[in-house]
Amino acid sequence: MSGDPLGRVDVTGLTWRPYGRPQPILRDLDLRIEPGERVLLAGPSGSGKSTLLRGLAGLLLTADAGELSGSVRVDGEDPQARAGLVGLVLQDPGAGVVAASLGRDVAFGLENLGMPPEQMPEPVAAALRAVRLDPSRGFEPTAPTSALSGGELQRLALAGALAMAPRVLLLDEPTAMLDAESAGVVRAVVEEAARERRLTLVVVEHRLGPWLPLVDRLVVIGADGGIVADGAPADVVDEHGNSLAAQGIWVPGIPDPEPLDIVLAPKGRAVEHGAPVSEARGVSVRHTSRSMSGRERVVTAVRDADLTIEAGSAVALVGPSGSGKSSLLAALGGLTAPAAGRVELAGAPAGMPPHRLSSPELARRVAWVPQWSSAALVTRTVGEEVLVTARATGVDDELARERAEVLLERLGLAGLEARDPRLLSGGEQRRLAVAAAVVHGPALVLADEPTVGQDRRTWAAVMGVLEAARREGVGLVVTTHDDGVMARADEIVRMRAGRIVGRGRDGEVVVPTAAGGSDTTRPDAEPPTRRALAAYAGPLSLLLASLLVLPLPALLDSWRQSLVVLAVEVVLGAVALVAPGRGPVVPGRWRALAIRLGWAALAIAGVAWSTWLVGGRNTEVALSAAVRVLTLLVPSAVLMPFVDPDELGDHLAQRVRLPARPVVAFSAALQRFQAFGELWDQLVLARRVRGVGAGRSVVARMKEVGAVALGLLVGVFSQASTLALAMDARGFAGAYRRTWAGPATWRLADTLVVLGGLVPLAAALLAHSLFLE
Amino acid sequence: MTNTTTTPGTSGRLAGAGRYVLATRPLGRWRTVDLLAAALLGVAFGVVYWAFGLVYSGPAAALEAIYPPAQGLVFGPWLLAGVVGGLVIRRPGAALFAEMTAASVSALIGTKWGATTLVAGFLQGIGAELGFALFRYAAFGLLAAIVAGALSTPFETIYEWYMYWTDWDLVQKLVYGVCFAISGAVLAGGLGFALTRALASAGALNAFPPGQEARDRLPG
Numbered sequence: 001m002s003g004d005p006l007g008r009v010d011v012t013g014l015t016w017r018p019y020g021r022p023q024p025i026l027r028d029l030d031l032r033i034e035p036g037e038r039v040l041l042a043g044p045s046g047s048g049k050s051t052l053l054r055g056l057a058g059l060l061l062t063a064d065a066g067e068l069s070g071s072v073r074v075d076g077e078d079p080q081a082r083a084g085l086v087g088l089v090l091q092d093p094g095a096g097v098v099a100a101s102l103g104r105d106v107a108f109g110l111e112n113l114g115m116p117p118e119q120m121p122e123p124v125a126a127a128l129r130a131v132r133l134d135p136s137r138g139f140e141p142t143a144p145t146s147a148l149s150g151g152e153l154q155r156l157a158l159a160g161a162l163a164m165a166p167r168v169l170l171l172d173e174p175t176a177m178l179d180a181e182s183a184g185v186v187r188a189v190v191e192e193a194a195r196e197r198r199l200t201l202v203v204v205e206h207r208l209g210p211w212l213p214l215v216d217r218l219v220v221i222g223a224d225g226g227i228v229a230d231g232a233p234a235d236v237v238d239e240h241g242n243s244l245a246a247q248g249i250w251v252p253g254i255p256d257p258e259p260l261d262i263v264l265a266p267k268g269r270a271v272e273h274g275a276p277v278s279e280a281r282g283v284s285v286r287h288t289s290r291s292m293s294g295r296e297r298v299v300t301a302v303r304d305a306d307l308t309i310e311a312g313s314a315v316a317l318v319g320p321s322g323s324g325k326s327s328l329l330a331a332l333g334g335l336t337a338p339a340a341g342r343v344e345l346a347g348a349p350a351g352m353p354p355h356r357l358s359s360p361e362l363a364r365r366v367a368w369v370p371q372w373s374s375a376a377l378v379t380r381t382v383g384e385e386v387l388v389t390a391r392a393t394g395v396d397d398e399l400a401r402e403r404a405e406v407l408l409e410r411l412g413l414a415g416l417e418a419r420d421p422r423l424l425s426g427g428e429q430r431r432l433a434v435a436a437a438v439v440h441g442p443a444l445v446l447a448d449e450p451t452v453g454q455d456r457r458t459w460a461a462v463m464g465v466l467e468a469a470r471r472e473g474v475g476l477v478v479t480t481h482d483d484g485v486m487a488r489a490d491e492i493v494r495m496r497a498g499r500i501v502g503r504g505r506d507g508e509v510v511v512p513t514a515a516g517g518s519d520t521t522r523p524d525a526e527p528p529t530r531r532a533l534a535a536y537a538g539p540l541s542l543l544l545a546s547l548l549v550l551p552l553p554a555l556l557d558s559w560r561q562s563l564v565v566l567a568v569e570v571v572l573g574a575v576a577l578v579a580p581g582r583g584p585v586v587p588g589r590w591r592a593l594a595i596r597l598g599w600a601a602l603a604i605a606g607v608a609w610s611t612w613l614v615g616g617r618n619t620e621v622a623l624s625a626a627v628r629v630l631t632l633l634v635p636s637a638v639l640m641p642f643v644d645p646d647e648l649g650d651h652l653a654q655r656v657r658l659p660a661r662p663v664v665a666f667s668a669a670l671q672r673f674q675a676f677g678e679l680w681d682q683l684v685l686a687r688r689v690r691g692v693g694a695g696r697s698v699v700a701r702m703k704e705v706g707a708v709a710l711g712l713l714v715g716v717f718s719q720a721s722t723l724a725l726a727m728d729a730r731g732f733a734g735a736y737r738r739t740w741a742g743p744a745t746w747r748l749a750d751t752l753v754v755l756g757g758l759v760p761l762a763a764a765l766l767a768h769s770l771f772l773e
Numbered sequence: 774m775t776n777t778t779t780t781p782g783t784s785g786r787l788a789g790a791g792r793y794v795l796a797t798r799p800l801g802r803w804r805t806v807d808l809l810a811a812a813l814l815g816v817a818f819g820v821v822y823w824a825f826g827l828v829y830s831g832p833a834a835a836l837e838a839i840y841p842p843a844q845g846l847v848f849g850p851w852l853l854a855g856v857v858g859g860l861v862i863r864r865p866g867a868a869l870f871a872e873m874t875a876a877s878v879s880a881l882i883g884t885k886w887g888a889t890t891l892v893a894g895f896l897q898g899i900g901a902e903l904g905f906a907l908f909r910y911a912a913f914g915l916l917a918a919i920v921a922g923a924l925s926t927p928f929e930t931i932y933e934w935y936m937y938w939t940d941w942d943l944v945q946k947l948v949y950g951v952c953f954a955i956s957g958a959v960l961a962g963g964l965g966f967a968l969t970r971a972l973a974s975a976g977a978l979n980a981f982p983p984g985q986e987a988r989d990r991l992p993g
Contacts, residue, residue: 020979020988063806063980065797292881423976546888553936596883603885606834607937610841615940625940632936636880636887645881662808666874669812673878676820701828709821710971716817717810717977724806724980732805 005035006075007167007200013070014055021066025051027225028070035167038194038201040211040233043221044247045427045455049204050091052221053170054725056202057086062728063721074168083731084109084164091173091453093153094145095719096160096726098668100646102133102148103141105156107741109164112731117741127163130196131155131189146289146674149321151182155189160730162193168200169193175205176453179321179481187214206455208244209252212237220244248455256484257456260464262410265402267395267441269473270365271311271346277444277475278309278332278354282341285327292645292673296588301327303498304341309444311346314466314476316486318507319495325479326371326448328495332477333366333446335685346443363691364393367437369447373429374422374715375679376436376686378707382408382424383417385432390440392691400439407435411461422714427458434462436690438469445469447478451485463488528584532642534576534753535586539643540651541750545757546636552764556631559624561767565631568763572756573638592641600633635757645670647742654744660736668723679715683708793913794982794989796863800910806980807862808870814861815874818854822879825850842945845930845952849960852925855901856965859921860913861972861981868905868921872898889936896928913982915966922962926953 011031017024025048033039043049054060055072058079072079079086090096099105106124124141125134133139133155148156154174161169171190175183191214194201205211212218218236222228229236237244237251245254271277285302302324309315309332317325330336331343334354345354345365354362367389370376379385386408390400408414411431416424421432430450437445450462463485470476478485486492492507493500503509534542556562577593579585607629612622649667652658687693687704694704727733797804829847837844858871876894884890904921905913930950938946969983978984 018979019985062804065980065985292878420975543888543891547892550889550892550936553939592883596887599883599885600887602830606837610837610844610938611940613838614841614945615942621940625937628939629937632889633885633887636889637883640880640883640888643881648877661803661805662812662870665805665808665812666870666877669809669816669874670878670881672813673816673819676817680820680824698828698831702825705821705825705828708824710968710975712817712820713814713968713972714975714977716813717972717980720806720809720813721980723813724804724809727809728805 005198007035007198008075009033009056009168009200009202010073010076011056011070012073014052014072015069016051016055016060016066018064018066023225024067025225026055029226031219031227033200033202035200036198037217038215039203039217039219040208040215041202041204041219041221042206042208042244042249043228044223044249045206045425047221047223048225049221050172053088053172053202053204056168056170057088057729059088059725059728062733063724079168080733083113083734084161084166084729086168086170086729087158087161087164087166088726088729089154089157089161089169089171089174090722090726091176092722093150093157093177094148095722096157096729097145097153097671098664098723098727100144100146100671101142102128102139102145102156102159104741105145106141106159106163108727108732109160109730111738111741112735113164114735114737114739117739117743120741123163123165127159130162130193131159132185133159145671149182151178151185151321154178154182154186157726158186158189158193162197164730165197166199168202171201171203173204173206173453175210176207180483181320183210187211190214206248207250208233208237209250212252223247245456248457250456257460259467259488260410260460262406262464262468264406264438264468264472265399266472267399267403269311270441270443271473271475273312273473274310275346276308276344277311277346278477279344280305280307280328280332280338280341281343282306283328283331283338283343284340285324285331285336286339287327289674290677292670300339301498302331302338305331305500307332307493307500309475309477311443311475312470312473313490314470314478314488315491315493316489317477317479317493317495318481318486322497323495324498325495327498329446329448329477329479330368333368333444333689334362335366335368335446335689358695359688359693360392360394360691363389363440363442363689365443366689367440367442367445368686368689369433369437369445369450370682370686371448371452372682373426373433375682375711376433376690377421377429378687378690378692380420381417382413382419382421382432385421386436386439389436389691393440395440403441404435404439407439407465410464411435412457427454430454430458431461431465434465438465438472438474440691441472442474444475444477447476449479449481451480451482459484528586530579530581530583530585532577532579532586532589533749534639534642536747536749537642537753538651538744538746538750539645539648540655541746541753542639542643545753546639548754548757548761549632549635551761552631553628555761555764555768556624556628557768558771559620559627561764561771562624562627562631564767565760565764566627566634569631569634569760572759573634576638576753576756589641593637596633596637596640600630600637603633604629631760635760639753645673647744650740650742651744654740655746660738661732664732664735664738668727672719676712676716680708680712683711793911794985795911796982800864803864807864807867810981811858811862811867811870812874814858815854815871816878818857818871818875819878819882821853822851822875823882823884826884842941842949843952845926845949845954846956847960848953849922849956849958850964852897852901852922852957852961853965853968855898855925856918856922856961857968859901859905860918860965860969861978861983863910863913863982865902865906865910868901869895869898872901872925892932893929896932897925900925900928915963918966918969919958919962922960922965923954923958925961926950926957929953 014029016026128134212233218233220229241251245251283305337355386404494502494507608626611625653663694700833847854875855868855872859868873894880890901921904924908917973983973987
């Protein structure tokens with residue numbers, strides 16, 4: 001066996017039918033891939049390409065149940081025989097991220113293999129170098145994963161797979177969500193890695209052009225789940241090119257699709273052709289990302305932008321990731337409030353900034369198609385979805401129905417009126433979102449990357465709707481990387497680092513930028529070094545010290561005793577927050593304390609009031625209760641902000657010896673807290689723009705919380721499935737005994753914190769015996 | 774993976790378990806997707822609790838001002854993570870894991886009760902586990918949800934008597950306990966059951982037993 005090239009894949013009679021589907025997705029598939037061969041897998045949407053990849057990785061049963069027959073063998077063994085034998089990179093950048101830093105994320109697979117931590121830095125560094133995320137290019141292993149762009153996240157996922165020394169590498173539409181430049185880097189990195197490590201490569205893509213020169217073989221899967229064509233790329237394209245294009249695949253040599261021609265029943269122009277629909281003057285937009293403990297990071301996403309959108313014209317906002325396109329888009333439509341400058345929407349009441357408009361008022365003028373179309377869906381059926389905004393903004397019902405019918409029919413959604421929009425495919429959801437945006441005839445339509453990742457048919461449909469809207473006199477703003485979209489725009493506005501740097505028909509007119517400003521919108525990092533004393537302690541000691549207050553209610557009988565303990569706690573708290581040394585201090589510790597004490601004050605007021613009311617209106621008892629509860633809450637308010645969620649998992653597993661897999665799941669979930677918060681905001685914003693946002697009343701807002709919570713949870717479960725796939729592909733399924741790349745040391749500071757936590761208890765005992773009351 | 778295998782998947786049915794689809798056996802062998810669902814559910818509920826907290830503080834304060842023991846009636850939603858976790862994943866420990874994760878998020882963000890939220894999460898999660906255990910982890914209908922929701926409260930109630938409501942007299946403490954239990958049964962049990970059904974019909978739970986039940990309920 002030694003000396004034989006490795007990475008041969010044998011698929012025999014593979015059939016897979018998940019429960020709930022009448023027909024199998026994969027039907028009696030036979031496929032043989034030689035070691036080191038590079039295969040491009042193509043097929044229409046829904047044909048089972050991704051499913052086949054999962055089958056090749058041996059992961060069909062990870063998040064599904066069904067009937068499976070046939071076999072898949074890699075070098076004669078089961079693909080899951082050794083963790084990491086088959087590497088898998090998924091479509092959604094960031095879907096497989098499990099750790100807070102680059103190096104830690106790459107080490108995930110090695111941890112699952114049980115590699116001793118001392119041996120990890122070498123393969124991790126090698127993998128990061130292979131994907132060009134190494135220090136020589138400005139990426140330290142300690143860099144946060146949250147700061148990476150889409151292309152960088154895909155490369156990180158690739159590094160995670162490469163670190164495990166795979167023989168076969170599977171890539172599921174790795175560049176579908178990326179702009180051309182990032183996609184190019186990903187492709188180059190994949191090619192280099194495959195060549196240097198002699199990997200067998202299987203790539204699924206629906207844009208064939210850029211990948212054809214890199215592969216030896218093109219395999220086409222038909223809509224029924226069987227192989228339709230298989231051979232040298234050039235031959236297959238010659239023979240099947242037209243039929244592939246007809247099924248939606250982007251085939252080189254076949255001309256780009258034309259936007260569908262859609263004629264809508266006229267609704268009457270809100271704004272005269274050529275008149276401004278939205279004007280932004282000196283607009284700056286800031287994003288505040290708040291970490292769990294309250295620490296904030298402010299990024300200026302857009303600086304001093306001037307832009308006018310005219311009715312009947314289409315503007316394309318282009319620029320690299322992070323240049324502020326989506327933020328400017330949101331500001332133009334009154335979706336977010338600008339930090340500086342002014343935005344004026346045509347037809348809004350004079351002097352009213354658009355971000356203050358009520359939901360129906362905003363919906364009447366603006367429509368927004370976010371990049372993740374599923375976030376924009378607000379109703380239960382397709383039929384309702386296209387009509388909900390028209391109803392909320394008072395458009396004549398018959399006119400709205402007529403327009404909706406035409407749109408649904410032209411977009412291929414005609415038979416689906418009763419279907420739940422969340423059950424549609426990605427392309428169908430995108431088409432539905434775009435249709436629902438134009439039915440009520442707003443004056444301004446904002447679309448965030450409307451064509452990214454879509455096949456030819458959805459591209460033509462989406463562009464058709466946008467063109468129809470433009471003909472109607474809508475002002476259109478689109479952020480895009482797509483050449484086809486840019487070619488059809490009336491004006492191209494180029495952005496870089498938050499500033500507009502080019503305008504005009506081709507974006508060629510250079511706009512002089514004011515001096516200063518760095519090339520990216522990443523926050524300037526002058527890492528502050530001075531920390532509070534409590535910051536030197538690990539999460540376990542901080543939690544323990546915060547919980548040592550639990551015996552206090554049994555010991556404190558009067559307000560005098562409580563006051564003594566409180567005084568002790570205040571002194572200890574002040575000591576914990578002292579930050580000795582020189583230099584800039586890590587900001588936010590007082591703010592974090594103030595926020596928590598604010599909440600605590602509410603709790604205390606509640607307890608004091610209820611004790612007073614119910615305890616016979618005795619002021620002394622109520623006061624005593626208030627001070628006692630305060631002693632329970634002060635340690636948490638001081639210490640909890642210093643608990644680092646990223647370290648928590650390591651300490652729980654290694655010090656407390658909690659079972660490994662649940663702890664890892666817990667840590668990976670905590671990583672997503674911020675993303676869930678942002679998803680929540682997006683869902684609320686989408687409802688506002690569609691005209692169904694809640695007003696002031698408590699009942700309405702509670703109902704909105706319920707509806708948005710449901711939307712959030714739906715998104716959460718789909719993330720669970722994808723993440724499970726990514727984690728199992730890196731050996732997590734069997735990782736009951738795993739190692740940990742991060743140490744969990746118990747330092748002197750930890751002992752001191754716990755001792756400090758015992759002092760109030762001692763004081764309580766002392767006070768109890770002294771003040772015998 | 775040779776020969777035809779009908780995967781145990783989510784279609785295992787124990788004799789006598791009736792109409793419920795159960796989790797793959799053995800119950801202690803959690804799949805990765807089970808672990809992640811419980812953890813992510815907990816974090817998501819952490820976000821929901823925070824958003825909900827902002828909205829409900831008005832009515833809760835009103836109740837508290839008028840007759841404090843009655844505020845137990847509005848505390849039910851904080852128990853949702855555990856009940857929904859148990860209903861979706863259907864393994865011992867799911868309710869506890871989900872509820873403790875949600876409590877961790879609350880503690881880390883910095884809500885009212887600080888680190889002691891973790892104790893509350895533990896007591897509430899254990900209570901929910903007890904509820905599901907009474908049905909031997911074989912029934913997950915509305916009744917089981919209500920029982921789990923109601924049982925999420927007694928341990929927490931006793932803890933709160935000790936920590937915060939120390940000076941109330943016995944009657945008021947009992948009223949609070951009953952109000953909290955009712956809230957748990959209705960707003961955590963009933964609402965949690967409805968939420969699980971809604972998630973299943975939205976296609977979100979295809980990897981879990983409720984998703985299979987939803988598929989079996991659909992005609993054809």
